[in-house]
Amino acid sequence: MYDKGAARGVYIHWSSCFAEFWLVLECTMAKNNSLHPNSNGETDDSPNMLVYRKMEDVIARMQDEKNGIPIRTVKSFLSKIPSVFSGSDIVQWLLKNLCIEDQVEALHLGTLMAAHGYFFPISDHVLTLKDDGTFYRFQTPYFWPSNCWEPENTDYAVYLCKRTMQNKARLELADYEAESLARLQRAFARKWEFIFMQAEAQAKVDKKRDKIERKILDSQERAFWDVHRPVPGCVNTTEVDIKKSSRMKNPQKTRKSVYGLQNDIRSHSPTHTPAPEAKQPTEEELQEQIKFWQAQLDRHRLKMSKVAESLLSYTEQYSDYDPFLCTPDPSNPWISDDTTFWEMEASKEPGQTRVRRWGFGINEVLKDPVGREQFLKFLESEFSSENLRFWLAVQELKKRPIREVPTRVQEIWEEFLASGAPSAINVDSKSYDKTTQNIKDPGRYAFQDAQEHIYKLMKSDSYSRFIRSSAYQELLQAKKKKSKNLF
Amino acid sequence: MGEMEQMKKEAEALKTQIEAARKAVHDTDMASAAAGVAPAPQVQLKTRKTLKGHLAKIYAMHWSTDNRLMVSASQDGKLLIWDSHSGNKVNAVPLKSSWVMTCAYAPSGNLVASGGLDNMCTVYNLKTPVIKTVKELDAHTGYLSCARFLSDTEILTSSGDTTCALWDLETGKQKTVFLNHVGDCMCLSLSPDMNSFVSGACDSLAKLWDVRDGQCKQTFQGHTSDINAISFIPSGNAIITGSDDCTCKMYDIRADQEVICYQDAALNSGVTSLALSTSGRLIFAGYDDFNCNIWDSLKGEKVGVLSGHDNRVSCTGVPEDGMCVCTGSWDSFLKIWN
Numbered sequence: 123m124y125d126k127g128a129a130r131g132v133y134i135h136w137s138s139c140f141a142e143f144w145l146v147l148e149c150t151m152a153k154n155n156s157l158h159p160n161s162n163g164e165t166d167d168s169p170n171m172l173v174y175r176k177m178e179d180v181i182a183r184m185q186d187e188k189n190g191i192p193i194r195t196v197k198s199f200l201s202k203i204p205s206v207f208s209g210s211d212i213v214q215w216l217l218k219n220l221c222i223e224d225q226v227e228a229l230h231l232g233t234l235m236a237a238h239g240y241f242f243p244i245s246d247h248v249l250t251l252k253d254d255g256t257f258y259r260f261q262t263p264y265f266w267p268s269n270c271w272e273p274e275n276t277d278y279a280v281y282l283c284k285r286t287m288q289n290k291a292r293l294e295l296a297d298y299e300a301e302s303l304a305r306l307q308r309a310f311a312r313k314w315e316f317i318f319m320q321a322e323a324q325a326k327v328d329k330k331r332d333k334i335e336r337k338i339l340d341s342q343e344r345a346f347w348d349v350h351r352p353v354p355g356c357v358n359t360t361e362v363d364i365k366k367s368s369r370m371k372n373p374q375k376t377r378k379s380v381y382g383l384q385n386d387i388r389s390h391s392p393t394h395t396p397a398p399e400a401k402q403p404t405e406e407e408l409q410e411q412i413k414f415w416q417a418q419l420d421r422h423r424l425k426m427s428k429v430a431e432s433l434l435s436y437t438e439q440y441s442d443y444d445p446f447l448c449t450p451d452p453s454n455p456w457i458s459d460d461t462t463f464w465e466m467e468a469s470k471e472p473g474q475t476r477v478r479r480w481g482f483g484i485n486e487v488l489k490d491p492v493g494r495e496q497f498l499k500f501l502e503s504e505f506s507s508e509n510l511r512f513w514l515a516v517q518e519l520k521k522r523p524i525r526e527v528p529t530r531v532q533e534i535w536e537e538f539l540a541s542g543a544p545s546a547i548n549v550d551s552k553s554y555d556k557t558t559q560n561i562k563d564p565g566r567y568a569f570q571d572a573q574e575h576i577y578k579l580m581k582s583d584s585y586s587r588f589i590r591s592s593a594y595q596e597l598l599q600a601k602k603k604k605s606k607n608l609f
Numbered sequence: 610m611g612e613m614e615q616m617k618k619e620a621e622a623l624k625t626q627i628e629a630a631r632k633a634v635h636d637t638d639m640a641s642a643a644a645g646v647a648p649a650p651q652v653q654l655k656t657r658k659t660l661k662g663h664l665a666k667i668y669a670m671h672w673s674t675d676n677r678l679m680v681s682a683s684q685d686g687k688l689l690i691w692d693s694h695s696g697n698k699v700n701a702v703p704l705k706s707s708w709v710m711t712c713a714y715a716p717s718g719n720l721v722a723s724g725g726l727d728n729m730c731t732v733y734n735l736k737t738p739v740i741k742t743v744k745e746l747d748a749h750t751g752y753l754s755c756a757r758f759l760s761d762t763e764i765l766t767s768s769g770d771t772t773c774a775l776w777d778l779e780t781g782k783q784k785t786v787f788l789n790h791v792g793d794c795m796c797l798s799l800s801p802d803m804n805s806f807v808s809g810a811c812d813s814l815a816k817l818w819d820v821r822d823g824q825c826k827q828t829f830q831g832h833t834s835d836i837n838a839i840s841f842i843p844s845g846n847a848i849i850t851g852s853d854d855c856t857c858k859m860y861d862i863r864a865d866q867e868v869i870c871y872q873d874a875a876l877n878s879g880v881t882s883l884a885l886s887t888s889g890r891l892i893f894a895g896y897d898d899f900n901c902n903i904w905d906s907l908k909g910e911k912v913g914v915l916s917g918h919d920n921r922v923s924c925t926g927v928p929e930d931g932m933c934v935c936t937g938s939w940d941s942f943l944k945i946w947n
Contacts, residue, residue: 169834169853169879176877221875230916234898357920361939363881364708364726365795366835368752368769408616415623418827423634424863429846430642433861433868436844437890437907438646444888445932445947446652455694456657456933456947464676467930485802521717521760524779566762567821 174238174268181240184215185260191215196257204334206244206257213253229253237359238267242345247296247353249345259338265346265380267360273350273380276317279306280381281347283321288328298354320381346380439482442475451475472496477597484577484585488513500593501584508545509576509584512538516573520566531564539572549575631866639859639869643907649890652903652913657933660691660943662698666920667937668725672928673714679926679935680721681943682712688723690735693935693945702733702740708752715758720778722764724753730766732778744781749774755797757806759820765806767794773808775820785823789816795837801845809836815850817862829860831867838882842889842906849892849906851880857894859906871904873911882924887931895922901936915946 184190191211196203209232216228232251236242236258242249244257251258265271282303285295295303310317328336352358403411441447445454451473455461466473472492480487480496487493494514501507515534522530538547539557549557553571560568588594665685672679677694686707690700708726715721720743724730730746730753751770758764759775763784767773773787773794792812799806805826809815813834817827829848838851847861847868856872857880871892878897885892885906892904893915901922903913920939927934933947 169855173877230898230900357939363923365710365752365754365769365793368726368793405613405616408613408620411620412616412623414825415620415627418865419623419627419630421827421865423630423865424861425634425636426639426861426864426868427637427642429861429864429868430637430639432844432846433639433842433889434643434646434907436846437888440843440888441890443931444886444890445930446886446891447650447888450932454932454947456945461694463932521762523762524777570821 171268174266177235177238177240178266178268180220180235181260183219184212184241189219193260202334203244203257203337205338206259209243209252209254209256209258212241212251212258225253237349237357239265239345239349239359242341242348244341247344247348248356249348249352259341259345261345262342265342267349271346271350271380272360272378273347274378274383275306276310276313276383277380278302278347278351279310279317280320280324280383281343282306283317284325284328287321287325296353302351320383324381443479470495472597474598474600477594477600480594481589481598484581487585487588496593496597497585497588500588500591503593504587506584508538508547509580511545512547512569513573513576513580516569519569522566524566527566528564531561531568534569535561547572547576548579631864634864635866639907640909643909646907648908648910649905649912652891654903654913654915654934654946656917656944656946658693658696658945660693660696660945661941662689662691663687663941663943665941666923666939667941667943668709668923669711670924670926670935670937670943671712671714672926672935673718674716674929675718676928676930676932678714678718679928679943680712680714681924681937682709682723682725683941684709685941688712688721688733690721691943693943700735700740705731711753711755713756713758713764715761717761719761720758722756722758724756724766726752728752728768728770730756730764730776732764744778746776746781746783748783751793754793754795757797757799759799759803765797765799765820767797767808769793771810773797773806773818775823785820787818787823787825789825789828790814792835795835796839798840798848800841801843807839807841807848809839809850809852811835813852813854815839815848815860817848827862827865829865829867831858831860831870832856834879838880838894840883840885842885843887844889849883849885851883851894853879855879855896857883857892857904869906869909871906871909871911873902876902881922884925884927884934886927886934887929893925893927893934893936895925895936897921899938901925901934915944917944918942 191207193205193207196206212232213225213228216222216232217225222228222231229251236249236251239249239261241258241260244259282295282299307314350360450463452462453460455463470492476490480490480493487497498507498510501510519527519530519534537543538545539549549572553575556571557569663681663683663685665683667681667683670679670681677692678699679691679693681689681691684707686704688702688704689698691697692699702721704723706725706727709723710725711723713722719736720732720734722730722732728749728751732743732746734741734743746766749766749768749770751768753766753768755767756764762778764776764778765773766776771790771792771794774783775785776782777784790808790810790812792810794808794810797806797808803820805817805819807815807817813830813832813836815829815836816825818825832850832852832854834853836850836852840849842849846863847859849857849859851857855876855878856870858870859868860866861868876896880894880896882895883892890906892906893901894904895901899918899920899922901915902911903915904910905912915936918936918938918940922936922938924937925934933945935943935945937943
């Protein structure tokens with residue numbers, strides 16, 4: 123375990139440092155030691171950890187001696203490839219041991235696990251699962267994402283530098299790695315001697331190791347960096363949504379340097395702002411809370427059976443208007459590339475389906491510009507349009523620029539509510555009094571109460587008359603306009 | 610017992626009584642009520658359009674009310690206005706801060722807004738010969754997670770500072786501040802009648818607010834982690850929430866409780882975004898595992914998957930006429946499906 127709190131100067135004793143690193147690596151290769159509870163005995167239940175645990179359960183099963191994936195050493199040319207299994211092996215195992223229906227789903231799940239670095243292709247930086255003979259290896263638990271690594275760029279610099287010291291074709295830097303190394307050399311120009319020393323020391327220790335062990339360790343270390351510094355264009359599974367990373371992380375849980383280096387270079391992510399501390403509520407706040415809960419208790423609750431009924435009937439009624447459930451007429455412009463449907467909607471001539479929808483409720487008429495027009499026309503024919511005209515005027519007022527509002531409020535008052543108004547409307551006395559007060563300091567919502575009252579009146583009176591009217595019924599029966607000839 | 614202790618006990622007792630009252634009206638559950646309904650058709654949607662143009666992760670998108678134009682926001686520091694049917698980019702708005710988290714299209718089509726780690730909501734006018742910044746709404750002390758226009762004169766915002774706010778666009782000041790959440794507010798949704806809205810936060814609660822008087826009318830609990838996405842159903846009687854706990858839930862406003870939970874043992878990633886079809890029957894939910902799952906809202910069953918993105922699906926949206934669904938992803942593409 124790394125003791126992040128240990129006081130270490132920038133120029134640390136490298137020999138003791140990474141010897142510890144390799145020791146830990148050896149110990150953890152054989153056992154699953156991540157996700158052990160912290161010093162309080164609590165397990166971390168954050169969303170990421172829940173997911174890591176699930177993946178690690180699957181990995182444990184994959185590594186099971188009896189029922190897991192068979193791991194073998196493959197002889198190739200003059201050398202041996204230790205501790206590998208093929209992509210098809212993984213796919214077959216997933217299909218057999220998990221509730222997965224097809225190969226596509228197995229590849230998707232496997233690729234996600236590879237992208238998190240739980241197993242990796244030994245000859246490729248890109249972490250995906252292929253259903254073929256490509257060789258894969260398991261990652262050592264030390265490098266698992268559940269250990270909450272956030273490796274610093276200094277670590278990456280040491281790693282890349284070390285790679286250049288290992289004169290092996292298979293360990294040559296890829297283009298993007300060479301570019302990263304160049305960038306890091308510029309960024310850490312003043313510290314480069316130290317970084318070089320670290321790399322050299324690690325390379326030295328490396329040479330003394332057993333060949334086979336080195337192959338495995340090298341590939342695992344490389345896979346770790348493929349997760350934290352992915353090939354450009356690849357998914358970076360360590361990326362956190364910036365909304366989440368803006369909240370303070372527990373500093374004890376995040377482990378920074380993989381090689382035990384201390385450094386003061388800040389990472390490039392946006393600053394972590396500390397979350398507001400949970401305060402004890404004040405007496406006033408408690409009283410507010412009690413008032414709130416009392417009001418909640420007093421509220422009327424609708425029975426679930428009624429809720430279900432209304433949900434079902436709404437979805438039923440509107441299913442004809444849902445293009446995912448019922449093909450629109452004449453066609454869905456996204457599928458047929460024919461925009462007739464949109465042209466019809468924009469036209470003044472409403473089709474039958476559209477007219478039928480007005481019958482669902484007053485809101486449908488008021489939402490549709492053509493519906494509003496027809497509703498108004500009907501009411502005017504009956505000389506009872508003042509309610510609707512008032513409602514429309516108030517809606518329009520809400521969108522006016524503030525400098526025009528006082529004048530408009532006055533105009534609406536004069537037209538509809540003042541004594542002797544030409545289009546007098548009937549409002550209850552409470553709303554009338556409130557409105558009289560409001561217009562003294564006129565704002566966009568001066569007529570809110572009056573408007574609500576008029577809306578209720580229209581709903582029960584004018585609207586039902588409109589739906590029963592011959593004008594509406596005629597529109598409903600009218601033949602559909604012929605759609606454009608498509609040929 | 611001290612007065613504070615007594616009051617705390619009183620508050621707890623009220624909460625217990627409320628739970629009892631909720632149970633009392635729970636005379637059936639949605640599963641049995643919806644048993645008789647014909648299952649939604651197994652939905653197999655195809656990608657009709659792929660909109661390419663952003664150079665980095667897409668964080669948000671929003672349809673215009675004309676059902677063709679849309680705005681998308683990306684970490685490449687741009688807002689792009691698309692005529693999505695033709696695939697053409699109509700406008701590009703360069704952002705002062707590239708850490709953008711949300712974007713919105715005004716119902717009139719005249720304005721768009723964006724916001725993010727700069728803690729501000731910036732409003733732009735699309736109708737001037739050159740796109741101009743109309744207002745910079747600067748009063749939140751945390752990141753701007755979501756914004757929605759009520760009209761050309763008012764906009765609602767939710768923020769990482771745990772508050773939501775209603776702004777007057779002419780004065781650029783906050784008219785009302787909505788205080789009650791104890792965690793970062795991550796998302797908001799306006800009711801169809803625009804008189805109320807709901808917000809979801811990192812305290813795993815969803816709250817219903819009155820737009821005019823600023824009061825929290827109701828609180829919905831049940832999730833065990835951050836609520837990342839929220840939406841009213843078209844009737845306005847219930848809301849759907851999506852969370853990091855890998856589930857979506859429907860809460861009914863009149864019954865004041867959770868009605869259905871949309872979950873699957875095989876789904877192990879958080880929900881990032883959601884949108885509903887026009888009848889409310891289908892829920893399109895975007896997840897961290899790069900897929901968008903389609904749920905039957907009445908029966909609580911998964912009826913389809915939208916697979917095609919190479920990275921997390923960060924935003925989803927259905928236009929007003931419900932003709933298609935759009936998904937935006939960290940892979941920098943927007944896809945239109947139906």
